[in-house]
Amino acid sequence: MSGTYLGMPAFPVAAHEAVRDTTLRGNLRHATHTIRAKRAAAVAEVSDWAELREAGRRIKDHTLRHLDTYLEQLEESVTAAGGTVHWAADAAEANRIVTGLVRETDESEVVKVKSMATQEIGLNKALEDAGIRAYETDLAELIVQLGRDRPSHILVPAIHRNRGEIRDIFRAEMGAWGRPAPEGLTDTPAELAEAARLHLREKFLRARVGISGANFMVAETGTLVVVESEGNGRMCLTLPRTLISVAGIEKVVPTWRDLEVFLQTLPRSSTAERMNPYTSTWTGTTDEDGPETFHLVLLDNGRTDTLADQVGRQALRCIRCSACLNVCPVYERAGGHAYGSVYPGPIGAILSPQLRGTASEIDASLPYASSLCGACYEVCPVAIDIPEVLVHLRERVVQGGEATLGGNKVLLKPARGHAVERAAMRAARWAFARPGALRTGQRLASRTRRLHPRTLPGPGRAWTGTRDLPAVPAEPFRDWWQRTSGGKDGAE
Amino acid sequence: MRVALFLTCVNDTLYPDTGRAVVRLLTRLGVDVDFPAAQTCCGQAHYNTGYRHETEPLARHFAEVFGGYDAVVTPSGSCAAMVRELYPRLGARARAEGRGGALAATLAPVVPRTYELTEFLVDVLGVTDVGASYPHTVTYHPTCHGLRALGLGDRPRRLLAAVRGLDLVELPGAEECCGFGGTFAVKNADVSAAMAADKVRDAESTGAEVLCAADNSCLMHLGGTMSRLGTGMRPVHIAEILASTEEEPAR
DSSP states (O other): OTTOOTTOOOOHHHHHHHOOOOHHHHHHHHHHHHHHHHHHHHHTOOOTTHHHHHHHHHHHHHHHHHHHHHHHHHHHHHHHTTEEEEEESHHHHHHHHHHHHHHHHOEEEEEOOOOOHHHHHHHHHHHHHHEEEEOOOOOHHHHHHHTTOOOSSOOOOOTOOOOHHHHHHHHHHHHHHSSSSOOTSOOOOHHHHHHHHHHHHHHHHHHSSSEEESEEEETTEEEEEEEEEEHHHHHHHSSSSEEEEEEGGGGGGGHHHHHHHHHHHHHHTTTSSSSSSSEEEEESBTTTTTTTTTEEEOTTHHHHHHHTOOTTGGGGGOOOHHHHHHHHHHHHHHOOOGGOSSOOOHHHHHHHHHHSSSSHHHHHHGSSSOOOOOOHHHTTTTTHHHHHHHHHHHHHHOOEEEETTEEEEEEOOOTTTEEEEEEEEHHHHHHHHHHHHHHHHHHHHTTTTGGGSSOOGGHHHHHHHHOOOOOOSSOOOOHHHHTTTTTOOOOO | OOHHHHHHHHHHHHOOOHHHHHHHHHHHTTEEOOOOTTTTOHHHHHHTTTOHHHHHHHHHHHHHHHHHEEEEEEHHHHHHIIIIIHHHHHHHHHHTTTSSSHHHHHGGGGGGTTTEEEHIIIISSSOOOOOOBBEEEEEOOOOIIIISOOOTHHHHHHHHHHTOOOOOEOOOTTTTTTSSSTHHHHHHHHHHHHHHHHHHHHHHHHHHHHHSSOOOHHHHHHHHHHHTTTOSOEEEEEEHHHHOOOOOOOO
């Protein structure tokens, strides 16, 4: 089941199940509320947070504005440092390139650093189809992989699991992948971590090929950066002979100096740490130190199309911190799987329909998976106005219009299933443009108020299923105002 | 100063008591408030559901109706945010689509002159004690657009704290959305209902008699949930509390 999201139902359908899963609700509430409070404290410590946020926004916007220049500079720098750069237009091409590179090494297994880009393209499945086993080495990714599950969070992909569930997965599945879980494993965090450490250690020491993503790529020197908490990344980046990194083209930054901003905002926003425990940087290859061969696969997969959209392009600033997920009341209740993508939560709701288009049921429903409360925008360390992009994408869904797909300008038709709503919106607009028509409707509602049912049929049931309707007053305000000259006649 | 009341379509149709409260409150504070009868709707539901082009005539209508006033006061954080935050965006988008600056120019005058009620009281009139009396225990839910788009901050709480007899108790998780979100409430009814149930539970835990907010649409959603769950709490708009006096108490 991992890696594929084809045919996912629309968000409300998936969420319908999730809100009734009390274990899931409990796990998510506990986890998101804990990290939410910690993040707020970690951010409050920094006196110039607003300036850092603005700097991050500007660096990203500048880089995206000149993305062609910086990508070519990056390619030159990486090549000069002994690496090889590959360009992948889409997921299939990226998977083809990586699979080919692993085959050239004659190895049949790889160790992986946690990476969103490789999740996005479904690399593990592509490798499996080619007879290559990919081992996830991040603890939460390991839990997801062993459980034949899907990630439900960008930073903590197993956030939907509690300790008891993790112990059960380790006991049942570790043996099939390598070193089994120790006898009598309990659900204490220290024992679970030790079981994972022992299980992964033999893979680190044996692997000849490592696969990673990148948090940042510095154009001026060709340096890649991975930030992590567990040290598994450092192992995968230094022990194998061949290192293959897959990164979205928007991960480039012009200079090392730019890292100063993001290495402050990323850890505080994501794990609520002042500094992440491991920051690994590498520049091409170095004789007798680390991998002998380094490949960088630059992934587009819808990013250039997204960049073409004036409103939507701000989503490409994202540094994958997950602060928006942790603060989102919708994510907290619906869970990550309902978003039908490796990118769940508010950022996923604006990223997936842009990277994949709005043609599928799930992608057309994602822009509506938000109450537009704005908490995501408030915490975003690169100031992505997620509500603005959500509304923009809603417009694309219901009105259609110009978009870029596969590098070509296309005119999208409105999505199906919105005809009734569109008619209602037009009718409301017609009435609202004519105060007389509005008044007639209000009076009709008031006069018939004793006949109004407590529950509504059809789409109205979505309201009255859990909420009583408000009582309609005897007269609308405008009639009272006219009748009493704004209350001056004294008649209440 | 010529002051207009933009009551909003929801309040005009369903909550005339809130409108009467605003009139009474402003009159008491010496403001002669007008209610231009041609007013209808700011277009927020259209805009936020993705019907930007359907929103434009409503925004133009708003600008025509309220263009001649020095201040437009509205007892709704989200409708005030629609005008202040999103009308400029409507104009900018029209320009980006090559339709010139006409829409932006039409909308521009009303944008800075539109105030949410508590903003108008505190920032324009410069009052926090409005002479109200309301002998009840109240908890306040800061609604999202007032909180984050307008930055109302502690203005509503300062106004409530100055009301005679009012016991203001803090709402746990106050800044979390109630789950209304306009058409979100029906498009994602399950998640919306779960958010409302949690908010109502938090409100009940305070022991307050009244759940107060500055947006009746959120209170309609929460009040409907409270009524269905059979809690004893009442949803009351902040205008009705601020209008209440010892001589003329709110019902």
